[in-house]
Structure formats: C-alpha cells, structure tokens
Amino acid sequence: MFTRASPRAAVLSGRYLCWGQERPADAQDLISKLVAGISLVPHTEELAESVVDTLLQIAANPHLRPSIPAGLWLRLNERRSLPPICKGRRLGDNRDTVRTVRGLNDIGILTSYLIMIWSEWKPLDGDGFVEMRTSVREDFDGVGSNGHHRAELIQRLDYILGELDRRSGGPDANLGDDKLWRDEVERHSPVMKDQYGELKRILQEVDQEATGTPNRMPPSFIFLSLLTLVDLQNPAPPSCAPCLSRVHNLAFGMTDIMTNHFVYSHSVTSLFPRVLLANLEQLQFCPDIHHSGSPDVSVIKKLVGVFCS
Secondary structure: OHHHOOHHHHHHHHHHOOOOOOOHHHHHHHHHHHHHHHHHOOOOHHHHHHHHHHHHHHHOOOOOHHHOOHHHHHHHHHOOOOOOOOHHHHHOOOHHHHHHHHHOOOHHHHHHHHHHHOOOOOOOOHHHHHHHHHHHHHOOOOOOHHHHHHHHHHHHHHHHHHHHHHHHOOOOHHHOOOHHHHHHHHHHHHHHHHHHHHHHHHHHHHHHHHHOOOOOOOHHHHHHHHHHOOOOOOOOOOOOOOHHHHHHHHHHHHHHHHHHOOOOOHHHHOHHHHHHHHHHHHHOOOHHHHHHOOHHHHHHHHHHHHHOO
C-alpha cells in the first residue's frame, strides 16, 4: 500500500511504518519511495516533522541505517520539533545513531540532531547518553564556529533544565491528561536532571578549555544572565561585592563579540543596548566601581556609544 501511495501520502505515513520489523530488501524500496516523495511534495511543517520522525526510526534499525541518503540527514538542520510522544524521539537517541551522526563529520548536523533529540519528555538512552558525553567533549572543542555551536547546545540544555525545575514545583499542565505517561515523565525527572546537567557541565568545561578563560560563559549568555539581575523598571543599588566581576564580564563579553565577529539572532543582539544601559545605570550606585580605576568601565562606555547610538 505504501509503495502505491501518492508522494504526499508516502511522506506523511512513513512515520507510522514499523521500520524495525521491515526486511531490508522491502525497506530499501520504502526508503526510495520516501526520498522520492520528499523531493516532490511542497514543504510544510507537518511534512517536515514526519520526515525527521521517520528518519530517526530508520536510523535505529542497524540494517537500514547505511541506506539513508546523505541528503536526508540534512533535514535535521531544519530543526523541526518532535511531539513529546513519537517513535523517532523514543528510538532516535541510541548509541549507534549518535555514532552515525557523529560519523557524518558535519558539526552543524550534529548540533541540530542533539538540540532536537534532547528534551524534557524522556531520559536519554543509557548507551546513547554515554556516546553523547564523548561527543560534546571531543566534537565541540576548539574555538571559531564550535564556540557558537556550544552556545546553542548550552542554551538548549538551560531550557530543558529550567523546564524540569519548573515541573518539580508542582503539576505540569503541559503533560496532558494521560496519567500513565505523566507519571512516567515525572518519575524519570531526576534522571533527566542528572543527564542534562552532566552534559551542560562538560560543555562548559570544554568552553573554558577552548577559550582559556575560567568560568567564562558564551558572550550571548553573559548578557542574558546579566539581564535577569537588573530590574529595568526600578533600578536599585546592587551589592558591591559582585560589581567588579560583573563589569569585567560585561566588558569582556562585548569586546569578544566585536573582535571575534560572533553572530547571534536579532532577539539576542537587540538586548545589548538595554543590558548595557541598565547595567551602567545600576553600577553608578556602586562606589567601588568609581574608586577602582577599572578600565572596564571606560570600555563599557565606549561600547554604549557603538551599540546605543
């Protein structure tokens, strides 16, 4: 029936096939039909989600994995979100699939895969988690574009850990009405916190090693974190103890962005003027800053002229 389906029907129904039970000979024809359908149908959110879900199911079958066309892996770069419950999410984090994606030698695809497969909905496969720990340490080291990919992964992990923390405060309406599934997710929350916390720690260590800067966050997160420390509507004097460190991080992060040509989304860069001005407004209350002679203050003032003019 699948082989006689229209291209659109083939793409949409691919995620519902039992790829783990297909005989390799039959599955080859199904994969060919799927790939042909993808190239013929108009691009929609529904179709894109089905493609990624199907891809991860095929990748979980060791007999079919080598038959996946290289171009199909590129679909991961679209970063389509998967529903909380689907076969691709359940099967797509095993060790061999992680190794296969690593073996593509494409850091962009690997980043997209991890961002998509990491979620607050299920713990990672045990062996897959071990492989991911190795991957984030070995594949994302160094400077340049790897720094940007590390920042994206840390941002994803921060989101997941934040959702897990929020969920621990009480019932989560996002878990829906399926009590069995809701109980299972909540039961595994401690495991997920440990796994994703460990991955974040490794990424931060790799970032520190790459930059030679202890406790350094990626520049964009310096600003996002600083913004949370500032009440933009009602600025109040901060405590003096962290001020010098805060000024240094602010100046260092902005200078780093300018000199190394980091590229961030508009939603991030639009925060720069607000963060700079808000921090300057608060830091003027701190006498330690004015008496320290810190060159960072003058750096910030110069950057205000660049970003806030």
